[in-house]
Amino acid sequence: MKVNQARSTDFLKGTRQNVFRGLLALLTLAVLLGFIPSISQAAEYKLEDFMILVDDQLIIRGAADVNAYTGAGRRTDLGSRYFAEIGGKARCRIPVGAPTVADVAVIAPNIRLGNFAAVSHIIYDAATGSYLDVATAGRIGPDLLEIDMGNNSLNDTGFKDLPAFPAFPGAIVPGLVDVVIPSGGSQVVPPGAYRDLFVGFKGKVYLQSGVYTFRRIIFYPSGEYNVFFENNTEVRVKEFVTFSEYGNVNPTMATDVILYVEGADGSYGGANKNPVGVYGEPAAFYYAGDGHFCLCFVYVPNGTIGLRGKSQPPHVTQWFGLSFLEVSTLRISLNQSTETCYVRPGIECACITDFILKSDGTLQVKGVNFSEETVERLAIFTPNAPLVAGGVTSGNTASDQLQANLTFVSLDRFDTQNSVVAALNAAGYVSGDEFLLGIIYPIDLKTGNIGGYCIFTDKTLALP
Structure with a gap:
């Protein structure tokens, strides 16, 4: 099973087949009940909606045409995790029909528009980035300008990260014959x-x-x-x-x-x-x-x-x-490609990649493969908690949030129903104390073995 190695420490006892069967059972039950959970309701960035997605520089100075996707269920957005520059040399239409055609967005923390840029929709991040319009000739649009990458018409999750890339196949070893x-x-x-x-x-x-x-x-x-x-x-x-x-x-x-x-x-x-x-x-x-x-x-x-x-x-x-x-x-x-051939890998094990502490003390948790079949509880640990492979079944703060008290919004997000701050305060912790969050997997009903756990170590939860 794959986890985000840069963000998580994973101790795993389950199998991909068990997780996959559990997820299929969950989705099948939703269909039989005639109920589609809020998985489909959240507005969030999706990899299949990006025609171009890069980590660093996205530079299209023209002449260029981006044609809006005409099929159902996906978009033709252009995204960069750092910087995008549109226009400067010749007419650069993103999309063709801009600004009246509004289903193509340019999304990056830092965006620069130059001469002859014709754009419909810009999303940048005013808190961490910048938006510069340096055009002196021929700029058209944007018709929609949004300033928060975590809260906008395409993504209301609060998380500003753009989608992860497909998995790379690892080190490439060529042969010897041309x-x-x-x-x-x-x-x-x-x-x-x-x-x-x-x-x-x-x-x-x-x-x-x-x-x-x-x-x-x-x-x-x-x-x-x-x-x-x-x-x-x-x-x-x-x-x-x-x-x-x-x-x-x-x-x-x-x-x-x-x-x-x-x-x-x-x-x-x-x-x-x-x-x-x-x-x-x-x-x-x-x-x-x-x-x-x-x-x-x-x-x-x-x-x-x-x-x-x-x-x-x-x-x-x-x-x-x-x-x-x-x-x-x-x-x-x-x-835009008409395929999504990277949606092939097996279901990943549940792990956290980010979280937000809300004003009411509840948590919004982002990650991979969240469902009732893969998350037994959200565990809360002190930073020095002993972690033994296969032997951890709960956090050590008496403040865990059990599955019944979690709302699964999508496969990559759940929210706590109760105030985590209140639970930690009741356990004797005070303002300034810091904690690590983790996922405890369900027990394997066939073997009785502990499912394992995944601890998120890139970020601590600090009590206000």
Whole structure:
């Protein structure tokens, strides 16, 4: 089972199958009773609603068009955990139809609008960030400007974090043999580990269902190349990817095709000839445009995603990574992916990732996999409480909040019904005392074993 290693200490005795069966039982019961719990009512950021989501810099200076998603149940938002810049060089329409089309938002703590930016909806964070409108020509919108990333029309949870990225597959280990497709050549490459993939002018490569590992992917020089995929294909790249101009990436629109690029921006001894990323080194990923690009998602966690126009037809992909940069003034056109192929992993074990102490003394708790089947209690510990793997069944403050006193708002949020402050005060604790929160898992009814526990250590609860 997976937990947020950066935020939690997990001692686990259950199994993924037990948690998954429990969650299915909970949802089935809700359907049989004709009752859908408040899971569907909370307004919160969702990964499937972001066409672009990055950790650092999101820079689209134009010309650019973002096309609003026309299907049901998702959006086409652009998000950065730090900074977004829209406009500056040419008309940059986010979305096409801005500002009257209002279902595409730019979301970041710090946002800058430049010349020719046409935007409908801006969400920034006035408490921690900034909003700058430096345009002197051609700016349109926003029609809706919201100043709190934790309390707005798309997210009323109080938590300002944007959604977590899909899981990265871990360290990528390439093979030892290159795949070289000469100009005009064509080759079917079976799944496996290779060193570099080189594709020449008008070259064609066919990738089959399965997992591929490469050190580098280089489609160069420009000119009418094609890379075809079967459904359910995963490509992992250690260093960088170059897709030159006039090429097609998945022109047959095979589904469930994923590209991971582990590398950071850099020249790699001069081998990486991509345009520079946001900090002046060649980008880890680059597509030069003038062709068809359709993947479920591209994930570049350590480098820049560099895109260049023209888009013929619009690119249909979700883009996740460290930074996103439009690298020319040729018009780029972007569509939201129609897939959510990262919703495949097994159900995670319940763990806390954040919490808010409300004015009435109750807690709003954020995390993963919260349900009556995975949370026996919210446990409250003193910071020096002894924690023994498998041997902890409660906190040590006599202030735990049992499952019956928790309201499960969604799979990643529950609220305490009673004042935690009052319970701690009644137990003899006073203002300034600090505590750790944790989840105690239910006992396994088949084996009688303790389910385990998960302690959140990134943040303490301080009594007011």
